[in-house]
Amino acid sequence: MNGHPQFEEDLDLYALGALEREEAQELESHLETCPECKQKVEEARGRAALLALAAPPQDPPRHVRERLLKQIAGRRPEQRPARLAAFWQWATPALAALSLVLAVWAMALRTRNKELYRQVRELEGTQQTMNAELTRARAVLELLTAPDTTKVTLVAGEAHPAPQGKVFYHPRRGLLFYAANLPALPSGKTYQLWLVPTHGNPISAGIFQTDAHGNGEVLLPQLPAEVAAKAFAVTVEPAGGVPQPTGPKVLVGLTA
Amino acid sequence: MIREGFEMENSGTLQSRSANSRAHDGDAALMRRIASGDETALAAVYHRYAKLVYSVALRVLRNADVAEEVLQDIFYQLWRSASAFNPSRGSLSGWLLVCARNRAISRLRERTGELAAELREQTVVLKMNLEDDLVQTQQISRVRAALEKLQPAHRQALELAYFEGLTHTEIARRTGEPLGTVKTRLRAAVDFLKRALNP
Numbered sequence: 001m002n003g004h005p006q007f008e009e010d011l012d013l014y015a016l017g018a019l020e021r022e023e024a025q026e027l028e029s030h031l032e033t034c035p036e037c038k039q040k041v042e043e044a045r046g047r048a049a050l051l052a053l054a055a056p057p058q059d060p061p062r063h064v065r066e067r068l069l070k071q072i073a074g075r076r077p078e079q080r081p082a083r084l085a086a087f088w089q090w091a092t093p094a095l096a097a098l099s100l101v102l103a104v105w106a107m108a109l110r111t112r113n114k115e116l117y118r119q120v121r122e123l124e125g126t127q128q129t130m131n132a133e134l135t136r137a138r139a140v141l142e143l144l145t146a147p148d149t150t151k152v153t154l155v156a157g158e159a160h161p162a163p164q165g166k167v168f169y170h171p172r173r174g175l176l177f178y179a180a181n182l183p184a185l186p187s188g189k190t191y192q193l194w195l196v197p198t199h200g201n202p203i204s205a206g207i208f209q210t211d212a213h214g215n216g217e218v219l220l221p222q223l224p225a226e227v228a229a230k231a232f233a234v235t236v237e238p239a240g241g242v243p244q245p246t247g248p249k250v251l252v253g254l255t256a
Numbered sequence: 257m258i259r260e261g262f263e264m265e266n267s268g269t270l271q272s273r274s275a276n277s278r279a280h281d282g283d284a285a286l287m288r289r290i291a292s293g294d295e296t297a298l299a300a301v302y303h304r305y306a307k308l309v310y311s312v313a314l315r316v317l318r319n320a321d322v323a324e325e326v327l328q329d330i331f332y333q334l335w336r337s338a339s340a341f342n343p344s345r346g347s348l349s350g351w352l353l354v355c356a357r358n359r360a361i362s363r364l365r366e367r368t369g370e371l372a373a374e375l376r377e378q379t380v381v382l383k384m385n386l387e388d389d390l391v392q393t394q395q396i397s398r399v400r401a402a403l404e405k406l407q408p409a410h411r412q413a414l415e416l417a418y419f420e421g422l423t424h425t426e427i428a429r430r431t432g433e434p435l436g437t438v439k440t441r442l443r444a445a446v447d448f449l450k451r452a453l454n455p
Contacts, residue, residue: 018427060323069295
């Protein structure tokens with residue numbers, strides 16, 4: 001309880017106001033960090049205050065009371081705590097403005113978020129397409145470079161310039177077909193490529209159109225696997241193709 | 257922190273308080289009413305303490321006009337900043353007495369101290385209830401009686417410090433006593449009052 005005797009001696013003198021300025025300042029800085037001595041000073045102040053009671057009692061003149069009541073009339077006491085009230089007075093509109101800004105910002109972020117989400121979906125789609133194309137390109141390359149791929153050139157009689165087709169066929173990897181110098185077809189007609197197996201009916205290897213130079217192609221059509229090919233042929237068929245060849249053969253090629 | 261008489265042995269305090277109506281609200285209740293702008297509450301606090309405040313100011317200043325100004329200033333300040341009053345941190349009567357003395361000393365010495373924040377910052381623990389007229393009179397008698405019993409030199413040192421606002425060096429200069437003697441007397445006087453006034 002008596003932790004700071006060097007100050008404790010002076011607490012009562014301090015409360016009386018009898019300390020020199022420097023002594024008082026030294027004690028005050030100690031009080032800031034010492035709740036125990038602070039409590040003692042508060043009590044010492046109370047004791048010192050009792051000395052006031054020793055003053056000869058004198059009634060104040062009545063006009064002081066009247067002056068006081070006139071002075072306070074129409075003046076409201078300060079609302080507590082003034083600083084905090086002032087803070088809120090300032091802060092309330094500021095906070096309102098801030099929340100408005102935040103709301104607008106949130107909406108902007110939401111819009112931007114949606115836009116980014118859409119872009120991601122778009123990129124995902126693009127990537128899928130590119131992946132598919134890459135897979136397909138790789139398959140084409142593998143077929144062309146495989147040592148056991150059959151290569152057949154298809155020709156038509158002696159026409160000038162002679163329509164020509166090339167087939168790359170592999171029983172597991174699939175089929176590539178390129179044609180050149182094919183005459184343009186009337187509307188409602190299409191070229192159809194056929195795989196003629198060693199046994200059974202021709203199998204459709206897809207339909208194709210030619211460009212302005214008479215070039216056409218069929219890449220990796222859907223075919224049953226492991227079919228041994230005897231020949232390949234191109235016929236002219238009604239648009240959309242047919243299950244079995246009906247039209248004239250324009251190109252024919254036998255496997256070696 | 258507020259020791260409003262309930263620690264006192266004087267049972268008259270409790271009796272007189274319990275018999276009182278709203279006009280005799282406790283200081284804390286009156287201060288709340290003042291903070292909400294109730295002028296009658298200020299009038300009640302004024303009625304309760306103006307005489308004490310004025311007496312101290314007059315004793316220090318020995319000038320009725322200036323003492324009246326100090327009195328009015330203190331109660332005007334009380335009206336303005338009543339909301340800063342925190343009864344858990346000290347008693348109103350103690351604060352008023354300290355404030356009356358300090359302001360009067362400031363006027364006396366032409367010091368312009370910053371006293372406006374006192375109600376917030378200066379805690380006074382007064383082990384005595386002065387809310388009741390009768391008890392006030394009793395306490396005044398007790399203090400005066402205790403002071404009467406002090407050795408004259410001790411009492412003089414105490415009064416020079418309290419009512420004239422002199423530091424111990426100034427008291428030594430005034431009385432021609434050595435500084436150490438003044439300090440010893442002041443401490444002895446305070447110790448004596450401490451024992452005399454503690455029930």
